[in-house]
Amino acid sequence: MLMDFGLVDEQDDPIITLLNDSSLTLTEADFFKQFKPAKGFKSGDVLLFVHGFNVKFEDAVKRAAQVSYDINPDLQPVVFSWPSIGDPLKYNRDFGRALDSVDDFEKFMLKLVASTQGKRVHVLAHSMGSKVVIPALARLYSTHPKLFDKKLGNIILAAPDFPRETFILKYKAAFSKFGRATIYMSSEDKALKASSSTYLADRGMLGFSGPEGFFFPGIDSVDITRAGGVDVLLGHSNYGSSARVLVDMHDMIGSNLRADKRKGFIIVPPYKYFFLQP
Numbered sequence: 196m197l198m199d200f201g202l203v204d205e206q207d208d209p210i211i212t213l214l215n216d217s218s219l220t221l222t223e224a225d226f227f228k229q230f231k232p233a234k235g236f237k238s239g240d241v242l243l244f245v246h247g248f249n250v251k252f253e254d255a256v257k258r259a260a261q262v263s264y265d266i267n268p269d270l271q272p273v274v275f276s277w278p279s280i281g282d283p284l285k286y287n288r289d290f291g292r293a294l295d296s297v298d299d300f301e302k303f304m305l306k307l308v309a310s311t312q313g314k315r316v317h318v319l320a321h322s323m324g325s326k327v328v329i330p331a332l333a334r335l336y337s338t339h340p341k342l343f344d345k346k347l348g349n350i351i352l353a354a355p356d357f358p359r360e361t362f363i364l365k366y367k368a369a370f371s372k373f374g375r376a377t378i379y380m381s382s383e384d385k386a387l388k389a390s391s392s393t394y395l396a397d398r399g400m401l402g403f404s405g406p407e408g409f410f411f412p413g414i415d416s417v418d419i420t421r422a423g424g425v426d427v428l429l430g431h432s433n434y435g436s437s438a439r440v441l442v443d444m445h446d447m448i449g450s451n452l453r454a455d456k457r458k459g460f461i462i463v464p465p466y467k468y469f470f471l472q473p
Contacts, residue, residue, distance in 0.1 A: 227310040239314035242270045247322025251281040265441045293326040301331040308346040315348035325355035333369040350376045353434035354402035371413030380404040381420045386431035410468045415454040422471045
């Protein structure tokens with residue numbers, strides 16, 4: 196399903212208000228024809244968004260359109276919407292549904308990159324969406340490594356609700372080899388702090404930085420605690436509301452620069468752990 200949006204600029208508001216104008220149901224074949232070529236999008240690059248916990252389809256589409264437009268209006272937004280129940284009290288059920296969607300995401304990725312005519316596909320996964328994306332991309336790297344040389348662009352994990360210990364043991368090696376993987380984390384993410392307690396994750400969740408931060412060789416670890424955003428209650432969704440983070444993603448995707456080549460960071464030696472400044 197694709198949705199058209201009316202974009203309304205509001206004065207003094209950095210966030211674009213999105214109005215759901217219409218929707219259209221497409222067959223799979225017709226859906227992938229939308230990328231041959233990406234009409235109306237100068238760059239042709241695709242931003243594939245995978246939403247997190249407690250997010251319904253319509254809200255995921257709106258968030259993808261907003262973030263994509265704010266990063267670069269020429270990006271073509273696409274959503275992989277796994278079947279979240281959309282109920283804040285159903286975390287465990289969403290957890291299971293996310294894990295059950297790994298195979299479908301892997302298949303979708305292969306079809307999507309085959310439809311983009313040489314343009315890059317950037318992946319942005321938020322929160323529980325990382326439970327879908329991390330194992331799928333690691334598996335794709337082992338079976339289709341050439342995708343990561345030519346077809347895939349930046350892999351962005353925003354506030355990933357994923358056990359750090361599991362990532363280190365099973366997936367860090369693959370992500371370190373991607374060359375363009377970024378983790379946005381925060382020490383004030385109350386949602387991930389609660390998630391760590393719920394699942395007894397001894398080393399916490401991947402997106403919760405803690406006071407000392409965490410470093411993974413080959414992966415850009417970017418602490419956005421100081422970067423602001425409108426999610427002052429939980430501090431979990433500021434990747435999409437902080438103008439500073441959106442500008443950083445613009446620089447990352449538009450210039451294909453690693454964090455040590457972008458502006459606005461305090462770099463913590465000796466490991467190049469990055470604090471994004473307001």
